[in-house]
Amino acid sequence: MSDPMGFLLWVKGPAFNFALAVFALGMLARLVEIFILGRKTNYAEAKGGEWGPGFKTMLTRTVADPGTFARAPFNVVVGWIWHIGFITALLLFIPHIELFRGVLGIAWPGLPNPVVDAVTAITILALVATLVHRTQHPVKKHISTPEDYLVWTVTFLPVLTGYLAYHRLVNPYPLILGLHILSVNLFLVVFPFTKLTHVFTAFIARWYNGAIFGRKGVQS
Amino acid sequence: MSRLKEIGVKVEDGEAAPAEWGNALPILHEVGHGLRQLRETGEPTVIDLHALPFGPGDEGRLFDLLGRGEVEAQIQALGPTRIWETGFPGVWLVDHRNTEDERLALHIEISSVPEILRSQREDIDDAIVRLEACIADPAGTS
Amino acid sequence: MAARKTLGESLREHGVSRRGFLKFCAATASMMALPPSMGPVIAAALEKARRPSVIWLSFQECTGCTESLTRSHSPTVEDLIFDVISLDYHHTLQAAAGHQAEAAREQAMKDNHGEYLLIVDGSLPGPNSNPGFSTIAGISNYAMLQEAVAGAKAVVAVGTCSAFGGLPAAAPNPTGAVSVMDIVKDKPVINVPGCPPVPMVITGVLAQYLVFGKLPDLDEYHRPLAFFGQSIHDRCYRRPFYDKGLFAESFDDEGARKGWCLYRLGCKGPSTYNACATMRWNSGTSWPVESGHPCLGCSEPKFWDAGGFYEPLSAPLGTPGNTLLAAGAAGVVIGGVAATLAKHRAATAVAERQPVTVEELEQKL
Numbered sequence: 001m002s003d004p005m006g007f008l009l010w011v012k013g014p015a016f017n018f019a020l021a022v023f024a025l026g027m028l029a030r031l032v033e034i035f036i037l038g039r040k041t042n043y044a045e046a047k048g049g050e051w052g053p054g055f056k057t058m059l060t061r062t063v064a065d066p067g068t069f070a071r072a073p074f075n076v077v078v079g080w081i082w083h084i085g086f087i088t089a090l091l092l093f094i095p096h097i098e099l100f101r102g103v104l105g106i107a108w109p110g111l112p113n114p115v116v117d118a119v120t121a122i123t124i125l126a127l128v129a130t131l132v133h134r135t136q137h138p139v140k141k142h143i144s145t146p147e148d149y150l151v152w153t154v155t156f157l158p159v160l161t162g163y164l165a166y167h168r169l170v171n172p173y174p175l176i177l178g179l180h181i182l183s184v185n186l187f188l189v190v191f192p193f194t195k196l197t198h199v200f201t202a203f204i205a206r207w208y209n210g211a212i213f214g215r216k217g218v219q220s
Numbered sequence: 221m222s223r224l225k226e227i228g229v230k231v232e233d234g235e236a237a238p239a240e241w242g243n244a245l246p247i248l249h250e251v252g253h254g255l256r257q258l259r260e261t262g263e264p265t266v267i268d269l270h271a272l273p274f275g276p277g278d279e280g281r282l283f284d285l286l287g288r289g290e291v292e293a294q295i296q297a298l299g300p301t302r303i304w305e306t307g308f309p310g311v312w313l314v315d316h317r318n319t320e321d322e323r324l325a326l327h328i329e330i331s332s333v334p335e336i337l338r339s340q341r342e343d344i345d346d347a348i349v350r351l352e353a354c355i356a357d358p359a360g361t362s
Numbered sequence: 363m364a365a366r367k368t369l370g371e372s373l374r375e376h377g378v379s380r381r382g383f384l385k386f387c388a389a390t391a392s393m394m395a396l397p398p399s400m401g402p403v404i405a406a407a408l409e410k411a412r413r414p415s416v417i418w419l420s421f422q423e424c425t426g427c428t429e430s431l432t433r434s435h436s437p438t439v440e441d442l443i444f445d446v447i448s449l450d451y452h453h454t455l456q457a458a459a460g461h462q463a464e465a466a467r468e469q470a471m472k473d474n475h476g477e478y479l480l481i482v483d484g485s486l487p488g489p490n491s492n493p494g495f496s497t498i499a500g501i502s503n504y505a506m507l508q509e510a511v512a513g514a515k516a517v518v519a520v521g522t523c524s525a526f527g528g529l530p531a532a533a534p535n536p537t538g539a540v541s542v543m544d545i546v547k548d549k550p551v552i553n554v555p556g557c558p559p560v561p562m563v564i565t566g567v568l569a570q571y572l573v574f575g576k577l578p579d580l581d582e583y584h585r586p587l588a589f590f591g592q593s594i595h596d597r598c599y600r601r602p603f604y605d606k607g608l609f610a611e612s613f614d615d616e617g618a619r620k621g622w623c624l625y626r627l628g629c630k631g632p633s634t635y636n637a638c639a640t641m642r643w644n645s646g647t648s649w650p651v652e653s654g655h656p657c658l659g660c661s662e663p664k665f666w667d668a669g670g671f672y673e674p675l676s677a678p679l680g681t682p683g684n685t686l687l688a689a690g691a692a693g694v695v696i697g698g699v700a701a702t703l704a705k706h707r708a709a710t711a712v713a714e715r716q717p718v719t720v721e722e723l724e725q726k727l
């Protein structure tokens with residue numbers, strides 16, 4: 001543990017396993033609870049299907065409506081940029097795909113590194129912009145809770161350390177690679193207990209919304 | 221080790237086509253730069269080809285691109301050193317080898333004459349001494 | 363030890379011409395990974411250099427590092443040993459044996475006190491482990507190192523075992539093996555790791571000391587930057603394929619035949635710092651990646667414990683898939699229980715609900 005390589009092996013091994021366990025346990029516990037609780041049985045006569053409108057709404061709510069865009073263009077544009085950047089770097093960087101193969105046993109094609117590199121740089125800038133915006137915008141500043149800042153931090157650190165490691169800006173290399181993995185472990189541990197769960201629940205919520213409206217026979 | 225067993229190994233016979241690693245071309249640019257410098261300031265350039273991350277076949281390809289010129293020479297000192305002017309006058313290849321004919325260093329030297337081909341001052345000093353001794357005693361009896 | 367001639371003198375005595383000397387300098391520059399323009403500087407320095415006394419101690423090792431050194435061709439090891447350095451003790455290479463050998467070591471240590479270069483290959487049982495695990499002439503490795511370090515100018519740890527503990531220190535480390543760096547704190551330590559190190563790197567480090575008379579610039583792991591300053595990955599000729607995302611998926615697929623990147627076959631090149639990609643092996647013939655095999659990362663600390671040689675660098679250690687399944691299953695149970703409890707709470711709340719009437723509220727007011 002005292003040397004960088006020992007540190008790397010620790011974060012890659014026991015620490016990663018622990019974080020993964022917390023993540024899987026916490027997340028499944030929450031999801032199963034949500035699904036089992038379900039909703040009250042609706043005795044009203046169904047005016048339409050649930051599945052079709054549910055899935056449709058999952059998509060339509062993902063795109064901001066013109067009104068929201070007009071009111072908060074920064075949130076929409078920058079939010080989209082960094083979400084796409086984050087997901088691209090997470091899922092399409094080849095070493096990450098090898099990690100998924102190691103954990104889940106499945107793999108898929110990746111993107112060339114210079115592309116992922118550029119995307120990551122943009123993501124870092126966008127994430128910094130969101131923080132600045134949050135601290136400068138009077139309303140946003142007012143409604144921000146410590147949890148919001150925590151979530152921002154655990155999201156930002158993996159991207160930043162990943163960028164530093166890829167460009168070897170910190171020496172020795174095992175140290176920065178270890179810090180990158182450590183920040184990911186932190187992300188995984190915090191994930192089930194904060195609003196990061198929206199990665200899963202946002203789509204479930206959108207489906208429920210659509211399904212309710214669909215059943216009532218109204219558009220959502 | 222489980223992963224090792226999963227990795228299939230197939231022995232191929234016959235030569236695979238030489239691959240193109242694209243490392244030869246950037247060196248030609250550097251050579252061109254050196255040649256212009258030689259023309260303008262007379263300053264020679266030496267490029268150490270050992271320090272470059274060549275892929276298999278890169279060296280042969282570079283040699284082919286450079287070609288052979290008018291001059292060839294061989295030095296016998298601590299093993300052979302082969303020198304030839306490439307198809308581009310002023311650009312020389314210097315291949316130092318040890319007594320077992322293993323390569324010690326491979327340089328591209330851009331100058332009018334590679335330094336090591338010139339007779340060296342220390343050796344000339346030595347030559348004067350020996351020549352005078354020879355004149356004084358041509359038969360070498362003493 | 364009497365004749366500490368300069369290298370220039372000693373070469374001239376051997377009938378080496380100035381051209382031969384210049385060639386020697388060119389080879390030395392190349393070996394030290396210095397630009398050829400440094401040739402004249404090296405010539406001037408070598409002309410005046412005196413052969414340093416070298417004492418070589420071998421502890422828990424396999425002699426692979428010495429084997430590697432003797433395959434160094436540039437300059438030949440004979441040149442190196444007889445002209446460039448004065449190897450006063452090396453129990454594998456020297457002719458003397460037994461008491462004579464130990465006497466030679468003690469003599470050299472006395473004659474060159476404070477000046478000699480101490481080279482160590484192999485790790486050694488730490489101060490807290492049984493000294494009997496490894497001894498030479500009845501002296502424990504630890505005691506011998508302490509004694510030899512006292513009069514040394516610097517210590518060069520050759521090979522991953524002496525630099526980082528290597529194989530003897532791999533889990534579970536039965537002999538309590540430690541590296542030289544773990545013990546020597548008051549003298550400069552230069553690590554030349556590798557299992558074994560590239561022969562030219564060993565001689566290059568010695569030549570650098572000889573030419574410049576000072577110790578080289580080192581990285582965080584005490585490795586000379588001239589040889590360990592860049593990762594294998596950054597000097598690899600297959601790098602363009604890595605960047606394009608073209609990988610060999612097995613040793614016999616199309617990608618392997620086309621010479622694509624070996625990352626997915628477990629290449630540790632990205633985390634390994636060494637000179638293989640430029641200096642190569644076997645007289646500059648090839649190196650692991652060039653012959654189609656992933657880099658094992660042998661010049662890095664803990665390389666034996668750093669996951670399978672054929673597992674990609676980013677693959678996790680252990681069996682995270684099982685962790686995920688087990689934790690997921692536990693999560694399902696917990697979620698189920700939590701949901702059932704919540705439902706139960708909701709049901710009891712409904713059953714035990716005691717509605718408040720308007721009259722009651724008004725009474726309270």
Ligand code: SF4
Pocket residue numbers: 594595596598599600601602604622623624625629630631632651657
């Ligand atoms: S073969 Fe190894 S060192 Fe070469 S580019 Fe691929 S990962 Fe890097």
